[in-house]
Amino acid sequence: MLQLNNPSLLKKSLFINGKWLKSKITTTVTNPFDNSTISTVSLCDKKQCNDAITYAQTAFKSWREFTAKQRSNLLYKWYELILANKKDLAQIITYEQGKPLAEALGEIVYGASYIQWFAEQAKRIDGDIIPPPNSDQRIACIKQPIGVVACITPWNFPNAMLARKIAPALAAGCTVVCKPSELTPLSALALTELSRQAGIPTGVINILMGDAAMIGKQFCASKIIKKLSFTGSTAVGKLLAAQCVDTLKRITMELGGNAPFIVFEDANIDSAVEGLMASKYRNSGQTCVCTNRILVQKPIAKIFKQKLIDAVKSQLVVGFGANKDVTTGPLINQQACLKVDELVNDALKKGAQIDYQDTTREGNLYPPTVLSNVSAQMEIAQQEIFGPVAIIIEFDNEQQALEIANNTDAGLAAYFFTQDYRRIYRVSEALEYGMVGINSGIISNEMAPFGGVKQSGMGREGSKYGLDDYLEIKYICLGGINS
Numbered sequence: 001m002l003q004l005n006n007p008s009l010l011k012k013s014l015f016i017n018g019k020w021l022k023s024k025i026t027t028t029v030t031n032p033f034d035n036s037t038i039s040t041v042s043l044c045d046k047k048q049c050n051d052a053i054t055y056a057q058t059a060f061k062s063w064r065e066f067t068a069k070q071r072s073n074l075l076y077k078w079y080e081l082i083l084a085n086k087k088d089l090a091q092i093i094t095y096e097q098g099k100p101l102a103e104a105l106g107e108i109v110y111g112a113s114y115i116q117w118f119a120e121q122a123k124r125i126d127g128d129i130i131p132p133p134n135s136d137q138r139i140a141c142i143k144q145p146i147g148v149v150a151c152i153t154p155w156n157f158p159n160a161m162l163a164r165k166i167a168p169a170l171a172a173g174c175t176v177v178c179k180p181s182e183l184t185p186l187s188a189l190a191l192t193e194l195s196r197q198a199g200i201p202t203g204v205i206n207i208l209m210g211d212a213a214m215i216g217k218q219f220c221a222s223k224i225i226k227k228l229s230f231t232g233s234t235a236v237g238k239l240l241a242a243q244c245v246d247t248l249k250r251i252t253m254e255l256g257g258n259a260p261f262i263v264f265e266d267a268n269i270d271s272a273v274e275g276l277m278a279s280k281y282r283n284s285g286q287t288c289v290c291t292n293r294i295l296v297q298k299p300i301a302k303i304f305k306q307k308l309i310d311a312v313k314s315q316l317v318v319g320f321g322a323n324k325d326v327t328t329g330p331l332i333n334q335q336a337c338l339k340v341d342e343l344v345n346d347a348l349k350k351g352a353q354i355d356y357q358d359t360t361r362e363g364n365l366y367p368p369t370v371l372s373n374v375s376a377q378m379e380i381a382q383q384e385i386f387g388p389v390a391i392i393i394e395f396d397n398e399q400q401a402l403e404i405a406n407n408t409d410a411g412l413a414a415y416f417f418t419q420d421y422r423r424i425y426r427v428s429e430a431l432e433y434g435m436v437g438i439n440s441g442i443i444s445n446e447m448a449p450f451g452g453v454k455q456s457g458m459g460r461e462g463s464k465y466g467l468d469d470y471l472e473i474k475y476i477c478l479g480g481i482n483s
């Protein structure tokens, strides 16, 4: 049972214009470990969705007038409250999403780091003074908030993905209407309750649950909403982008990946295995930057595979994330397990072999698996696996590794391990990805720009660039100086 020290964090309603609103239509939120019901939450109708957008517009008029320092102080207060309640927030994630408590705590601290970062960056939204082409003029550029922002977030990081969008929006002076995943709304609601307790004004943050397609359409069609920030699947991202054409909204999209993890023959094999364990198996393989394809150079393939199997066997414990020692929780639902099964079975039919598979298989728990003899053409190497299945593809030389790595429409994260400094430059420049980890399997933090190229999306979250998408540049020209 979910037992919070601060029960005020377990909210079940819509949050519109500073009020918790119940509705007649509800949905249940379940624990992916045993499919038990955790809570029911209210769903909005079209009118409530449009009301939230209108309230966000009203709030924008006053929020944008807050000084950067005032906005910063409020964000900082929110950040502190999140840290003070981190154990409860982590527990909510474990129950509704499935990841183990230690990982859930990591997500809370990671999500909060974006709020802290953008509290700092709020005060650095500087403009420019530009030398004019004639002496009679003066040119200035100022940056202004774009307006009301719509945020749609997925279930794999129910806290952090939302924090990573709301924080820069608020720092810039924008207000938000958000739709978290229907599978994991409780984390979003708890985060919102803390924003209320921190004193973030009425209407600045609005949270809606409901029919995703309906809410998506309302967001995209609204002329009030000036920007859509979406994290989720490439298919839904494309649909939303198409729906935004009519209003020519600015869009930021963090979509699916197909991360290669290349181990060159000159790599430190032990640290490559360590990096891979973190990059492949965290969140049971359900992150868009999780390693999808392991490319290993032939001379070290055998030893690498053995060390990987040893690590999987000795380190991973499958089970309910709230239980001590569990490292690998369930997949989000049965459908997710079936999809991973389908990919594995297809690969086996086409010649892949299972080198190792954990024996635990119950409910939505998917056993950590290592497959080899995989070819780059198999479905499992082309699609995002989103499960704890490591697939090994062998290669001969650097050129071939790069060809395989880049032969995908995705371009989010890539990793490689080598000790050759020349190769570090060559390969990191040649990889068609937005983020590259060299001798490191975990690379995301609030100070660095997170985002992809190709069909993995557009825009960057976090870092000094993360505010740009929420700002408009206004050019101001003053003439007649000498008259």
Ligand code: ADP
Binding pocket: 152, 153, 154, 155, 179, 180, 181, 182, 212, 213, 214, 215, 216, 217, 231, 232, 233, 234, 236, 237, 239, 240
């Ligand atoms: P995933 O496969 O990771 O669940 P989705 O893209 O389906 O990724 O979901 C990400 C977010 O997009 C969720 O909040 C989901 O409810 C939302 N979503 C799904 N379909 C639509 C849609 N047609 N319009 C708007 N949002 C959608």
